[in-house]
Amino acid sequence: MECCRYQLIPALISLIFLCPLAHGWGVDGHLIICKIAQSRLSKSAEEAVEQLLPGYADNDLSSLCSWADRVRFRYRWSAPLHFINTPDVCNYQYDRDCKDENGEKDRCAAGAIHNYTTQLLNYGKSSQSDYNLTEGLLFLSHFMGDIHQPLHVGFASDRGGNDINVRWYTRKQVLHHVWDNNIIETAEQRFYNEDVQELIDAIQHNITTEWADQVKTWEACSETACPDIYASEGIKAACDYAYKGVEEGSVLKGKVAHTVNKVYFYSVCLREFLKLNLTADDYFLSRLPIVNLRLAQGGVRLAATLNRIFG
Ligand SMILES: *[C@@H]1O[C@H](CO)[C@@H](O)[C@H](O)[C@H]1NC(C)=O
Ligand SMILES: *[C@@H]1O[C@H](CO)[C@@H](O)[C@H](O)[C@H]1NC(C)=O
Ligand SMILES: *[C@@H]1O[C@H](CO)[C@@H](O)[C@H](O)[C@H]1NC(C)=O
Ligand SMILES: *[C@@H]1O[C@H](CO)[C@@H](O)[C@H](O)[C@H]1NC(C)=O
Ligand SMILES: [Zn+2]
Numbered sequence: 350m351e352c353c354r355y356q357l358i359p360a361l362i363s364l365i366f367l368c369p370l371a372h373g374w375g376v377d378g379h380l381i382i383c384k385i386a387q388s389r390l391s392k393s394a395e396e397a398v399e400q401l402l403p404g405y406a407d408n409d410l411s412s413l414c415s416w417a418d419r420v421r422f423r424y425r426w427s428a429p430l431h432f433i434n435t436p437d438v439c440n441y442q443y444d445r446d447c448k449d450e451n452g453e454k455d456r457c458a459a460g461a462i463h464n465y466t467t468q469l470l471n472y473g474k475s476s477q478s479d480y481n482l483t484e485g486l487l488f489l490s491h492f493m494g495d496i497h498q499p500l501h502v503g504f505a506s507d508r509g510g511n512d513i514n515v516r517w518y519t520r521k522q523v524l525h526h527v528w529d530n531n532i533i534e535t536a537e538q539r540f541y542n543e544d545v546q547e548l549i550d551a552i553q554h555n556i557t558t559e560w561a562d563q564v565k566t567w568e569a570c571s572e573t574a575c576p577d578i579y580a581s582e583g584i585k586a587a588c589d590y591a592y593k594g595v596e597e598g599s600v601l602k603g604k605v606a607h608t609v610n611k612v613y614f615y616s617v618c619l620r621e622f623l624k625l626n627l628t629a630d631d632y633f634l635s636r637l638p639i640v641n642l643r644l645a646q647g648g649v650r651l652a653a654t655l656n657r658i659f660g
Contacts, residue, residue, distance in 0.1 A: 374498045375530035376415050377537070377545050378644065382494040383411035384549050385556070385648025386655065394652075394659040397472055401486045410490060417491035430461035430488070431495050433580055434505035439588035441502060441580045458496045459576035462654075465489035466574040469658045490651055496576055497647035499591045499639070500528045502583035509587075513595060528591055532640045535633055552645050560645060567646050568653040579650065583643075590639045594632070 374382070387410045390398060399408045406412050421428050429449035434457075435441055449456035455464070468485040471478040478485075495501045503509030503525075510524035517531045533548070541547035556564060570578070 374494050375533065377533050377548075378498065378529065379414035379418075379491060379494045380411045380545060381533075381549050381552065381644050382497070382647040382651060383414035383490055385553060385645065386490070386493075386651035387411065388553070389649065389652035389656075391656045391659070394655045397659040398486065398655065401472070401483050403483060410486075413487050414490055414494065416487045427461075427488070429456045430458060430492060432501040432503070432509055433457045433459060433496070433583075434503065434509065435584055437504040437506050439584055441577070441584045443577055443580075446580075458492045458501060459580050461492045462489060462496065462574050462576040465492070466654065466658060470573065472659065489654070493576075493579075493651040493654065494647050496579045496583060497643040497650075498528055499583050499586040499643065500525050502580045503587050503591070510591065515595065524591065524595060528636075528640070532633060532637055533644075536637055536640075552641055552648075555641070556645050556649065560642075564649055567649050570653065570657070573657045574654050575650075579646070582646075586639055586643065590636050 387395075387398065398410055402408055402410060402413065417427065417431070421431070433441065433446055435446050443459060447457040447460045448454050454460070465485045465488045468478060468480045469482060469489065471480075472482055500510040507513050508525075510528065513524040515522055515524050515527060517527050518535075520531075522531060537543050537545060537548055541551065569575075
C-alpha cells in the first residue's frame with residue numbers, strides 16, 4: 350500500500366474535477382434571474398430587500414444569488430433543497446416527490462421555497478423571527494432560480510442529468526451542466542459579445558414585447574408562493590427538451606449511490622464516458638429559447654413572490 354498512498358489523493362482530487370457534481374443554474378443563470386427580479390420590485394419589496402442584503406452587496410441582489418451554492422458544503426443540510434427528483438416520470442407531485450434521499454418530507458426545492466417564504470412573511474413583525482431573514486432572502490432567490498432550471502426537476506435515476514455524459518462541442522460534460530451553464534455561455538459568446546448584461550437586456554426586452562401577454566399568467570398565484578406550478582412545468586420541459594434525444598445509451602448503468610460511494614461514482618463516470626454527440630448546433634439552437642424563457646419566468650416570478658411577501 351505504501352506505493353499508492355501518495356498517488357491516491359491527487360488522483361481522487363483530479364477525478365473530482367473531471368466529473369464535477371453541478372448544482373443550480375451556473376453563476377450567470379442565477380445572476381440573470383436576480384437582476385430581472387430586482388428591477389421589478391414594488392417600493393416596499395425594494396426597501397425590504399435593501400434592508401436584508403448585507404452592506405457589502407451594495408443593494409445588488411444578483412451579487413449574492415449564488416450564495417446558496419457556495420454554502421452547500423458548510424450547510425450540508427441544504428444540499429437536497431436545490432432540486433427535485435421524480436421517479437423517472439414526466440410529471441411532478443409534491444407529496445410523492447418533495448423529499449430528500451432519506452425520505453424526509455418537504456426537503457426539496459418546492460418545500461424550501463415554501464419554507465423561506467413563510468419565514469420572510471415575518472419581516473417587519475414586532476415578534477422577532479427565529480430565523481436569519483438575510484439567509485432566507487438569499488435562499489429563496491436562489492431556489493426560485495433552481496426550480497426553473499428544467500433538470501433541477503429531473504429523474505431520480507440519473508440525478509437530474511448529472512449521470513448523463515455528453516459532449517458539448519469539444520468538451521466532455523454532464524447533461525445537467527449543459528443546462529446549468531453551457532447553453533447560456535455559448536449564447537453569450539455567439540450572440541452577446543460575452544456580456545451577460547446584453548443577454549439580460551435581450552430577455553428584458555422580450556418580457557415587454559414577445560411575452561408581454563403571458564407575464565400576468567406567469568405571475569398568477571393564489572397563495573404567496575406557487576412552486577408546484579413551476580416544478581410541473583420544469584419536469585415537462587426536462588422531458589420535452591432537455592432529455593429528449595439524449596437518453597439513448599447515455600444513462601450510466603445501474604443506480605449510483607452518490608453520497609454513499611463517491612469514489613465508485615467517479616470511477617464509473619470515467620469508465621463509462623459516452624461519446625454521445627451534442628456537437629450539432631440543433632441541440633443548442635432548439636433548446637436556447639427554452640433556457641431564455643425559463644430565465645425570464647424565474648425573474649418575473651421571483652419579483653412577484655417578493656412583492657407578495659413584502660406587500
Ligand atoms: C427551513 O429553513 C431552516 C432555516 O434555514 C432550515 O434549517 C430548514 O432545513 C429549512 N427546511 C426546508 C424544508 O427548507
Ligand atoms: C445572517 O446570515 C448572514 C449570512 O450567512 C450572516 O452574515 C449574518 O451574520 C447573519 N446574521 C445574524 C444576526 O446572525
Ligand atoms: C426574443 O424574441 C425574439 C423573437 O421571438 C427571438 O428571436 C429572440 O431569440 C428572443 N431573445 C431572447 C433573449 O429571448
Ligand atoms: C458522432 O458524430 C460523428 C460525426 O458526425 C459520427 O461519426 C459518430 O458516429 C457520432 N457518434 C455517435 C455515438 O452518434
Ligand atoms: Zn442551486
